[in-house]
Amino acid sequence: MLDGLMIGWAIKNAIENTNRSLASVATERLETEGERLRRDFGHLALATEGIWLLLKEHYGFTDEQLAAKIREVDLRDGHIDGHPPQSGIAHCKQCGRALMKGAPRCVYCGTENTLAPFPA
Numbered sequence: 441m442l443d444g445l446m447i448g449w450a451i452k453n454a455i456e457n458t459n460r461s462l463a464s465v466a467t468e469r470l471e472t473e474g475e476r477l478r479r480d481f482g483h484l485a486l487a488t489e490g491i492w493l494l495l496k497e498h499y500g501f502t503d504e505q506l507a508a509k510i511r512e513v514d515l516r517d518g519h520i521d522g523h524p525p526q527s528g529i530a531h532c533k534q535c536g537r538a539l540m541k542g543a544p545r546c547v548y549c550g551t552e553n554t555l556a557p558f559p560a
């Protein structure tokens with residue numbers, strides 16, 4: 441009887457220790473991923489601002505034009521939500537059907553489409 445209790449206690453402790461270790465590893469991975477995302481976001485923000493300043497200074501674009509273009513891109517999926525379209529699927533400009541990934545020619549109607557340089 442006592443041996444059974446001891447074995448049960450040992451198993452319970454082992455499970456708890458394993459769960460704590462797994463949670464610790466998961467937390468460390470999330471922190472590492474979060475740090476990488478923050479660093480990538482910082483680089484992207486710097487590059488975006490640099491590109492925008494070049495466009496303003498050299499081509500005379502305005503902040504209002506940028507805001508309108510951002511809205512246009514945001515609206516590509518039919519929703520103003522502050523995020524680019526998530527589908528990643530390009531559609532034929534002629535028939536509206538989905539294009540094969542990376543293939544500009546529509547397999548349904550044969551129309552040659554221009555693929556976006558920044559696929560959604």
Ligand SMILES: [Zn+2]
Pocket residue numbers: 532533534535536537546547548549550551
């Ligand atoms: Zn088509």
